[in-house]
Amino acid sequence: MTLILGRKRGMTQVFTEDGTHVGVTVVEAGPCVVTQVRTSEKDGYDAIQLGFGDRSEKRTTKPLQGHYKKAGTTPKRFLREERLSGPADCSVGDTRTCEVFSEGDIVDVIGTSKGRGFAGTIKRHGFSRGLKTHGCMNYRAPGSIGASAYPARVFKGKRMAGHFGNARVTTKNLQVVRVDAKRNLLFIKGAVPGPKGGFVQVQTAKTGAPGAKG
């Protein structure tokens, strides 16, 4: 698995050679700095810690300042770990660019979805709406939430209105259409969770990579 951190920049479209157009999300990915290498001897598992985006020193806590100083970099906005199956082949201070991915790669993109506040069942779970005319008064009501005598309670996990969005969402099996190494951009086919400017993690697809719908 390869991981890179980035920011969603927005969507556009590109044309393939045969003239079909593909909607793509532009992600500004990397450069990321390796801020720490975890080893199985010391930490119990192998991983590397990546940092992305700048943050002013003033806004960084003293312990973190020390952490970044140790890595020899400026303070970073985001830190994420990539789990490795064996010892890391890179060392602290190395940079990782978007070139870790190439055209045609299948990736998963993790982001935080747009917050929608307290949403009803229609928006949140895709329930159907009632009639607006013919004397009906339950336009957006959820309907029955359970039977009366048995089970005489509402099942756990019953889909109801509540807070929607602003949650970690993974979009799986997206294809990398283009890599712009000069400007650290990844063009990923399809939509990606979160608003423009939102923080996203792009990683090698976990499942279905070979036969993934690209």
Place this chain on the structure above:
Amino acid sequence: MNLIDELGNELGKKKLPVVHVGDTVQVHYLIREGEKERIQLFTGTILAIQGRGIARSIVVRRIVQGEGVERIFPLHSPRVKDVTITRRGKVRQARLYYLRDRVGKRTRVEELVGEKVRRERLAAKEAAAAEAQAVAAAAAAAEAAENDDPEPEAVEA
């Protein structure tokens, strides 16, 4: 400039044909038939221009054998080789969807002509009228001459 617009500028064609709603255009569209490639012309009226930047596309409508046919062409598509304007239209709407409900002669869009063309046409019309008048006058004169002719002859005789 916004990164997305910038990318659109880079990825798209450098120069787009300048077209407007209501124009009658010929779209040179590359089609593939098995191995062969050829350019097909689609002639019609632009009903609407949609999208911006690299997503810009035109809706072209024409009547084929009494049946309205509409096609959407992304202007930046590599398969759209060229768009040539054969006639410019004088329209007051941004979307000419009302043409869908029209049949026959009413589907036409009035031609937009510049001041120069209008003057030229007017001049041509006037010239034609003058010429017609001159021809008529000449004919009248000739007729008159014919009528007059016998007299001098008679005098001579």
